[in-house]
Amino acid sequence: MADFVQCGCLPFAAADDSPHVTLRLNGGLIGLAQRRAWLVRWKAALRPPSIA
DSSP states (O other): OHHHHHTTOHHHHHTTOHHHHHHHHHSSOTTHHHHHHHHHHHHHHHSOOOOO
């Protein structure tokens, strides 16, 4: 997590900007597809339950 913060990823992560997070962490776009897939999974898992 420290690397994530030190690399300046927080503003990009807050905006769901996966390409810029990947560039900051890796210096390239390696792993971008996986990072996007995980973002979708985490957002679904962390979404508050609907009240019917």
